[in-house]
Amino acid sequence: MKAIQLIHKDQSPVIAEIPVPIESDGAILIKVSCAALNHRDLWIVKGKYAKIKYPVIPGSDLCGYFNGQRVLVNPGMNWGDNESVQSKQFHILGLPENGCFAEYVSVPKEYIYPAPEHLTNEQAAALPLAGITAYRALFTKCNARPGENILITGIGGGVAVQTLQFAIAHGMNVYVSSSSDSKIQKAISLGARGGVNYLNDNWDQELNSISGGVHIVIDSAGGNPFGKLINVCLPAARICLYGGSLGLISELSPQVIFWKQLSIFGTVMGTPLEFGKMLSFVIQHKLLPVVDSVYQMTDVSAAFDRMERKQQFGKIVLRINE
Amino acid sequence: MKAIQLIHKDQSPVIAEIPVPIESDGAILIKVSCAALNHRDLWIVKGKYAKIKYPVIPGSDLCGYFNGQRVLVNPGMNWGDNESVQSKQFHILGLPENGCFAEYVSVPKEYIYPAPEHLTNEQAAALPLAGITAYRALFTKCNARPGENILITGIGGGVAVQTLQFAIAHGMNVYVSSSSDSKIQKAISLGARGGVNYLNDNWDQELNSISGGVHIVIDSAGGNPFGKLINVCLPAARICLYGGSLGLISELSPQVIFWKQLSIFGTVMGTPLEFGKMLSFVIQHKLLPVVDSVYQMTDVSAAFDRMERKQQFGKIVLRINE
Numbered sequence: 054m055k056a057i058q059l060i061h062k063d064q065s066p067v068i069a070e071i072p073v074p075i076e077s078d079g080a081i082l083i084k085v086s087c088a089a090l091n092h093r094d095l096w097i098v099k100g101k102y103a104k105i106k107y108p109v110i111p112g113s114d115l116c117g118y119f120n121g122q123r124v125l126v127n128p129g130m131n132w133g134d135n136e137s138v139q140s141k142q143f144h145i146l147g148l149p150e151n152g153c154f155a156e157y158v159s160v161p162k163e164y165i166y167p168a169p170e171h172l173t174n175e176q177a178a179a180l181p182l183a184g185i186t187a188y189r190a191l192f193t194k195c196n197a198r199p200g201e202n203i204l205i206t207g208i209g210g211g212v213a214v215q216t217l218q219f220a221i222a223h224g225m226n227v228y229v230s231s232s233s234d235s236k237i238q239k240a241i242s243l244g245a246r247g248g249v250n251y252l253n254d255n256w257d258q259e260l261n262s263i264s265g266g267v268h269i270v271i272d273s274a275g276g277n278p279f280g281k282l283i284n285v286c287l288p289a290a291r292i293c294l295y296g297g298s299l300g301l302i303s304e305l306s307p308q309v310i311f312w313k314q315l316s317i318f319g320t321v322m323g324t325p326l327e328f329g330k331m332l333s334f335v336i337q338h339k340l341l342p343v344v345d346s347v348y349q350m351t352d353v354s355a356a357f358d359r360m361e362r363k364q365q366f367g368k369i370v371l372r373i374n375e
Numbered sequence: 376m377k378a379i380q381l382i383h384k385d386q387s388p389v390i391a392e393i394p395v396p397i398e399s400d401g402a403i404l405i406k407v408s409c410a411a412l413n414h415r416d417l418w419i420v421k422g423k424y425a426k427i428k429y430p431v432i433p434g435s436d437l438c439g440y441f442n443g444q445r446v447l448v449n450p451g452m453n454w455g456d457n458e459s460v461q462s463k464q465f466h467i468l469g470l471p472e473n474g475c476f477a478e479y480v481s482v483p484k485e486y487i488y489p490a491p492e493h494l495t496n497e498q499a500a501a502l503p504l505a506g507i508t509a510y511r512a513l514f515t516k517c518n519a520r521p522g523e524n525i526l527i528t529g530i531g532g533g534v535a536v537q538t539l540q541f542a543i544a545h546g547m548n549v550y551v552s553s554s555s556d557s558k559i560q561k562a563i564s565l566g567a568r569g570g571v572n573y574l575n576d577n578w579d580q581e582l583n584s585i586s587g588g589v590h591i592v593i594d595s596a597g598g599n600p601f602g603k604l605i606n607v608c609l610p611a612a613r614i615c616l617y618g619g620s621l622g623l624i625s626e627l628s629p630q631v632i633f634w635k636q637l638s639i640f641g642t643v644m645g646t647p648l649e650f651g652k653m654l655s656f657v658i659q660h661k662l663l664p665v666v667d668s669v670y671q672m673t674d675v676s677a678a679f680d681r682m683e684r685k686q687q688f689g690k691i692v693l694r695i696n697e
Binding site for chain 1: 602610637
């Protein structure tokens with residue numbers, strides 16, 4: 054079969070011809086139709102992820118076929134018994150085990166779900182990792198309620214856009230931030246009430262003036278802007294952090310945190326139970342995950358290039374088998 | 376009556392002779408036996424608190440008499456309807472209204488509680504503000520469970536020492552930090568399993584080696600050491616922040632926060648319901664709040680001096696009426 058393989062740390066991904074994985078007890082073989090990129094894949098390709106082993110086939114998100122049924126996969130494996138946090142055995146499809154940027158992928162049975170019928174293969178592939186992360190952040194961690202104001206930072210990223218969809222479906226007032234005005238406009242066209250460019254020094258004041266403050270923040274960035282996030286928080290607001298693309302947090306005021314009685318939660322993916330609930334939510338609200346662009350498998354480098362330049366709004370999809 | 380009064384911003388507190396407050400509908404007059412200092416009072420005396428009005432009598436913690444009954448007061452007033460956060464009308468006895476560093480204080484009826492019988496007047500005065508803050512942080516915010524490991528930073532401060540007592544009574548394994556080795560030794564003599572001096576660069580590694588990591592941190596400081604707090608946290612740990620004596624938080628890793636799925640909570644005082652529960656807990660476990668030292672009312676400057684030099688371990692008490 055054809056697979057996108059990483060051979061060495063400092064080498065671009067190659068299209069390799071390798072044996073189809075062997076079906077085993079408990080694990081089944083899925084013929085992959087579409088796969089979607091995550092930032093995790095980019096870091097793995099760049100050699101910047103922890104504990105990379107070579108060779109490896111990356112890829113966590115897919116829509117494919119098993120026994121004629123259209124399926125997708127919960128890529129978060131071995132979560133463990135504690136709903137509050139993943140176990141030490143937790144791992145994500147696509148490292149260390151081979152992932153789904155290949156014509157076939159072997160996945161333990163219990164992680165397979167029927168793909169929601171109202172989605173195309175591309176849309177279904179776009180859903181799993183972003184969907185589970187957004188669902189846990191918004192509902193489990195932040196206990197989001199209809200009518201609340203929410204700020205979603207870094208709009209354009211897969212989790213951010215999926216959170217926007219969930220929040221709007223849940224009846225929330227959505228505000229976004231980005232370093233790109235055109236991404237803010239796209240978010241507004243999807244139902245956001247407004248947005249601010251965090252490159253403006255006074256973005257926090259701007260956001261307060263358009264929103265009156267927010268009850269929830271879903272943040273992927275950390276870094277310097279995090280210190281200002283708490284300025285847009287209403288009393289008792291909840292902040293959920295699922296990424297750290299802007300690095301270490303600094304200039305964060307403990308006085309604001311305690312006087313407003315803020316809660317700051319870290320989150321990673323989600324439990325199998327949450328994955329099932331997330332799918333139900335998508336089906337119930339007939340949500341269509343936002344596909345930014347679709348690349349042929351052979352154009353994988355161009356796909357990663359688009360992600361590295363932060364040009365996408367929604368998910369970048371690879372077409373694997375026609 | 377005699378009262379400790381602040382007349383102007385840049386003037387030390389004076390012992391003034393002023394009229395006894397008039398009893399009014401809803402508010403009753405308490406004859407103050409003992410009062411206790413809080414950091415808040417120090418900041419007010421230094422002119423560093425928000426919205427100070429002059430003249431004012433500071434003081435939030437007291438034990439006194441009303442109708443021959445020994446009483447104490449919940450100093451957190453007008454909390455409001457939202458258990459998650461205090462209302463805009465919330466204020467603390469001792470600013471803007473006159474507080475209890477006086478022979479008499481007028482307090483709305485609903486904030487008066489019988490003083491626990493097993494406590495001396497000094498111990499009872501030491502309890503309210505530190506007790507309610509510690510109770511909410513430990514139980515409401517962090518959902519502390521017996522057998523869990525807890526780090527209490529800045530041991531010696533009133534809330535920290537009260538948290539230590541509550542945690543030990545609750546069957547937890549207590550670790551402490553301080554910049555003073557002798558305070559760490561005092562904490563150990565009260566039942567802590569160990570402690571680390573946060574002036575040592577590798578205090579986080581030291582603490583991990585003696586504790587194996589902690590499930591809960593109760594922090595009063597923020598500042599630079601906060602970035603290392605998350606290194607001693609076990610997965611799914613909860614951090615509660617009730618102060619910011621070391622200033623802005625910096626070098627805080629979002630990756631550690633999200634991968635460990637940490638929760639960081641800000642907290643202020645507590646609700647009337649929590650105040651009642653706190654008193655019950657103290658009575659049930661026959662806890663004796665730690666009194667660091669007792670000063671006569673006329674020695675108030677020496678008392679504040681002791682607090683400013685961070686010499687205390689537990690509460691500094693003023694004897695008002697013999």
